[in-house]
Amino acid sequence: MIRFDGVTKRFEDGTVAVDDLSFEAPAGKITVLVGPSGCGKTTSLRMINRMIEPSEGSILIDGTDTGSLAPAELRRGIGYVIQHAGLFPHRTVLSNVMTVPSLLKWDKKRARDRALEVLELVGLGGDYAKRYPGQLSGGQQQRVGVARALAGDPSVMLMDEPFSAIDPVVREGLQDEFLKLQEALGTTIVMVTHDIDEAIKLGDRIAVLRQGGRLAQFSSPDDLLAHPADDFVASFVGRDRGYRALSFKTAEVPIHHEAPVRLGDRLGPGEEWRLVVDDAGAPLGWVHADEVTGPLSATDLQLGGTLATLGGSLRGYLDAALSSPSGRGVVVEGAELAGTVRPDEVLHVIQAAPRATGETILSPEEPA
Amino acid sequence: MISLVGEWLTDPANWSGARGIWAQLVTHLQLSFLALFLAALIAVPLGLYIGHTGRGRVVVVNLAGGFRAVPSLGVLFIAVLLLLPRLSGEAAFVVPSVIVLVVLAIPPVLSGVYAGVQQVDPAARDAARGMGMTGGQVLTQVEIPCALPLIFSGLRSAMLQIIATATIAAVVGLGGLGRFLIDGQATRDYAEMAGGALLVAGLALTVDFVFGLAQRLVVSPGLARAE
Numbered sequence: 001m002i003r004f005d006g007v008t009k010r011f012e013d014g015t016v017a018v019d020d021l022s023f024e025a026p027a028g029k030i031t032v033l034v035g036p037s038g039c040g041k042t043t044s045l046r047m048i049n050r051m052i053e054p055s056e057g058s059i060l061i062d063g064t065d066t067g068s069l070a071p072a073e074l075r076r077g078i079g080y081v082i083q084h085a086g087l088f089p090h091r092t093v094l095s096n097v098m099t100v101p102s103l104l105k106w107d108k109k110r111a112r113d114r115a116l117e118v119l120e121l122v123g124l125g126g127d128y129a130k131r132y133p134g135q136l137s138g139g140q141q142q143r144v145g146v147a148r149a150l151a152g153d154p155s156v157m158l159m160d161e162p163f164s165a166i167d168p169v170v171r172e173g174l175q176d177e178f179l180k181l182q183e184a185l186g187t188t189i190v191m192v193t194h195d196i197d198e199a200i201k202l203g204d205r206i207a208v209l210r211q212g213g214r215l216a217q218f219s220s221p222d223d224l225l226a227h228p229a230d231d232f233v234a235s236f237v238g239r240d241r242g243y244r245a246l247s248f249k250t251a252e253v254p255i256h257h258e259a260p261v262r263l264g265d266r267l268g269p270g271e272e273w274r275l276v277v278d279d280a281g282a283p284l285g286w287v288h289a290d291e292v293t294g295p296l297s298a299t300d301l302q303l304g305g306t307l308a309t310l311g312g313s314l315r316g317y318l319d320a321a322l323s324s325p326s327g328r329g330v331v332v333e334g335a336e337l338a339g340t341v342r343p344d345e346v347l348h349v350i351q352a353a354p355r356a357t358g359e360t361i362l363s364p365e366e367p368a
Numbered sequence: 369m370i371s372l373v374g375e376w377l378t379d380p381a382n383w384s385g386a387r388g389i390w391a392q393l394v395t396h397l398q399l400s401f402l403a404l405f406l407a408a409l410i411a412v413p414l415g416l417y418i419g420h421t422g423r424g425r426v427v428v429v430n431l432a433g434g435f436r437a438v439p440s441l442g443v444l445f446i447a448v449l450l451l452l453p454r455l456s457g458e459a460a461f462v463v464p465s466v467i468v469l470v471v472l473a474i475p476p477v478l479s480g481v482y483a484g485v486q487q488v489d490p491a492a493r494d495a496a497r498g499m500g501m502t503g504g505q506v507l508t509q510v511e512i513p514c515a516l517p518l519i520f521s522g523l524r525s526a527m528l529q530i531i532a533t534a535t536i537a538a539v540v541g542l543g544g545l546g547r548f549l550i551d552g553q554a555t556r557d558y559a560e561m562a563g564g565a566l567l568v569a570g571l572a573l574t575v576d577f578v579f580g581l582a583q584r585l586v587v588s589p590g591l592a593r594a595e
Contacts, residue, residue, distance in 0.1 A: 051498055076500030086495030090513045090588035100499050132590030148499070158498075 001027040002048060002156065002190060007057035009043050009213070017043040018213035020057070025205065027062075028186040032203035034193055036236070040213030041192045045158055048190060049075045061156055076103050079149030079157030079187070083165050085141040087133035093119065093144050094129035100152030111151075118147040121181065139170040146178070150185070159191040163198065175201060196237055200225065200244060208233050222248035246315035251349050253317050255310070255331055255339035261287070264295045273326030276301060281336040283307065286326050305330055310338045314353070317346045372559035373566070382563075387547070393571065395543035399462075400530045400575075403469030407526060410470070411477035412519075419485025419515070420507050428482055432475035440533050444468045448540055458542070465537040472533055473526035480522015484515025517591055520583040524576055531572040535564075545571065 002025040009018040018040040025031035033041040046052040048059055050071045059066045066074055087096050094115055101111035119129055122143040133141055142162060149157055163171045163178075179202060182189060193199050199206050200221040208216045208224070210232050217229040225245040228234035238244075260277040261267070267274060267289045276284045276296060285301030292300045308320035310333040320329030321343040328340035376382060383389045418424050447464030455463060488511050496510045512519075538546030548564025551557075584592075 049498060051494075072500045072502050074500070075498055080495065080498035082491055082495055082498070084489075084491040086489065086491035086493075088492055088496070088510055088514070089489070090510075090516075090590045092590070099496075099501075103500050103505070132588075134590055145495075148495075152499075 001025065001062055002031075002188060003060040004044070005058045005060065007044070007047060007054050007059060009040070009047060009052065010055040016213060018047070018054075021209075021213065021215055022057075023207055023215060023218045025188065025190050027188050029204035030182060030189045030191060030202055031205040031207065032191045032193060032199040033207050033209060034196055034199040034203075034236075035209035035216070036211065037194065038211055039209040041194075041209050042160055043213065044209070045160055045190060045192045048156075048158055049078045049080060051075075076100060076152060077154055077156070079152070079154040081142075081145050081149045081157065081159040081162045083161040085133075085138075085145035087141055087144055087148070089133050091132075092129065093124070093131050093133065093136070096133065096144060097129075097148045097151050099148060100154075104152060114153070115147075115151055118150045119144075121150065122147045123177065137170075139166050139174060142166055142174065146181075150187075154187065156188045156190075159189060161192055161194070164193065164195065178202070197244070200247070208236060243315065243318075246318060246350065247313045249314045249350075249353055250311065251314060251353050253314070253341050253349050254345050255341060256328070258328065258330075258337065258340045260337060261296065263298060266295055267292055273328070275326070275328075275330065275337070275340070277337050283330050283332065283337050286324070288325075307332050308341065309333075314346065314350055317341050318343070318350070321346050369558070369562075373562045376557075376559040376563040377566070387543075389545075389548075389567065392543055392545050392547055393567070396531070396534055396545045396568075396571065397575075399465065399469070399534050399537060399542075399544055400527065403466050403530050403534070404473055404523065404527055406466065407470045407473035407477050407530075408523065411474045411522075412481050415478045415481025416485060416507065416512070419482045420503070420511060422486075425482075428478060432479050435471060435475045438471060440468050440472060441536060441539070443471060444536055444540065461537075461540045461542050465534075465540065465542060468536070469530050469534060473530050476526040476529065477522045480518050480520075480525075481515065484518030484522075485511045487518065488514045513588060514591065516587045517583070520579065520587065524579045524583075527575055527579065528572050531575060532568060535568060 004021045004023050007018060007021045008016065010016050021040075021044060033044055035041050043052055047054045048061075048066065050066060054067075061078075088099070094112070097115035097119060098111045101114055106114070116125075116129060119125060124140065124143055124147065128136075128140070133144065136144065142165075146162070149159075163174055166174060175198065191202065203221055205218065206221055206224050207218045210216045216236075217224060217233045219227075222245060224233070224237060225241045225248070228237050228241075258275050260275045260281075260283075262279070263276060263284070267287065269289070271289045273286050273288055276287055278284055284298075285303045286305065287296055287300045287302065302325045305324035306316075306320050308316040308329055308331045310331050317329060317331070320331065321327070321341050322329070324330060324340075328342065329346070330340055331338045381388075385391065415428075418428055444464055447467050448461065451464055452460050492510060492514070493506060496506045501509065534544055535546030535549055537544050538550040545564055545568045548560050548567070552559075552561030552564060
């Protein structure tokens with residue numbers, strides 16, 4: 001658990017970057033600091049490991065005042081991941097990851113074994129260890145950055161915009177992996193981002209900061225979407241928040257049986273849209289009878305529909321239903337086809353689902 | 369003319385003896401390495417300090433620029449005039465020569481070291497500190513290793529200038545390859561002069577080649593690839 005207790009940062013020129021900040025980042029959870037540029041989110045993060053010293057107030061990690069430890073010693077116990085990874089170009093991936101264990105004076109073999117273990121954990125097993133950072137893609141470098149932060153087995157990890165320098169496709173995959181990893185390790189994480197979508201996807205708790213370094217709201221992501229504290233938070237959270245709030249709602253949706261076909265099959269007359277699966281039963285894509293002659297081949301497939309996970313969020317169901325060329329949203333269990341959902345039925349479930357009950361606060365662009 | 373130079377260079381009599389080519393080569397190298405060593409002793413710590421702390425950058429840039437404009441021969445004569453009454457024997461001429469070469473070598477070494485440390489990726493430096501390295505550890509484990517390519521290029525360019533300029537030690541009567549230039553001119557032996565000049569150039573290239581090999585051994589392959 002990390003506690004901010006009336007923390008203020010005033011720079012020498014008099015500007016106040018962080019103003020009387022108090023909140024508690026719960027143990028084993030991800031707390032995201034989010035806000036527009038100049039809101040002091042990075043300053044707040046960097047005060048935790050004393051890369052920046054607070055002017056007033058105190059920060060406690062598991063009850064210990066960070067001010068009572070020597071900065072270098074404090075930092076060795078805290079994982080640190082930054083935007084551009086900041087790998088050491090002259091060291092191999094393995095030696096980069098061994099940095100903190102070496103600083104902690106672990107013996108060579110233990111440090112090495114641990115480094116290989118965490119590299120495996122972030123999906124860079126095998127001969128990646130021997131490479132140099134210059135030989136890796138941006139996404140791989142950031143994985144090494146995460147591995148390096150994990151190597152010292154810290155109970156707390158700080159991440160400053162860890163995914164923002166990575167291209168969007170890779171970013172999403174990395175975020176998913178990161179969530180799984182965090183769940184498995186139970187590390188207490190404080191993360192900074194300017195991207196509210198990322199905050200909502202990754203955060204268990206979200207602290208929205210406003211210009212001048214003041215806390216605008218501290219709550220769970222679904223609460224933030226349902227009950228923004230004021231106009232600033234409402235406009236920052238954005239226009240799609242009604243849709244995004246569906247990410248946190250689950251409900252029973254009618255699943256229809258879908259009789260799939262396989263590549264090589266022929267479609268009968270009058271069959272419109274049919275779903276093609278592979279031999280393992282995983283959906284491949286849709287085909288339309290009017291556009292196919294002869295046995296089905298991979299080039300006939302119409303892709304583009306998203307897949308919903310059985311028992312997943314209503315957002316997943318709705319998105320699958322809306323994005324499917326056939327109008328039938330594909331639902332999978334694991335990788336295997338479980339059935340399809342219809343958009344009207346998903347909407348019906350959403351309508352019937354319990355509403356957010358708190359007082360309704362309107363943002364300026366949505367007059368009552 | 370070319371054949372005369374060839375004859376001079378290939379005549380074994382010119383190579384041997386206390387004033388032969390081998391002897392002068394050794395003297396030249398001794399003087400050069402001594403000068404480079406002393407210049408590095410001053411410029412490397414200063415460059416590291418400035419690069420690491422970011423303090424005194426303006427001083428370096430101006431100092432380095434100013435030093436480059438100093439005429440070597442002028443410094444040599446002034447130094448000899450000033451030191452002659454205070455030193456005895458050969459030292460009265462060796463010390464001024466070394467001073468000239470050190471003054472010449474400091475700017476390239478200083479700017480190489482300073483620029484090398486300064487160009488280290490700020491993210492790498494931030495990460496190093498954030499993981500709990502002390503200032504000294506950041507310097508020795510991250511900044512210096514990353515700065516080595518530029519440190520080497522500073523040392524190499526300093527050494528090229530030293531070897532070329534060390535010829536002027538002969539003006540005040542010292543040994544070294546400059547002897548062949550000065551003596552050749554005095555006796556109007558142009559083959560000797562040209563031969564001496566070729567030897568200086570050859571020595572400079574050879575030493576630079578050796579430094580290049582050392583650089584490949586010392587600098588991390590991770591840095592070479594990034595270039």
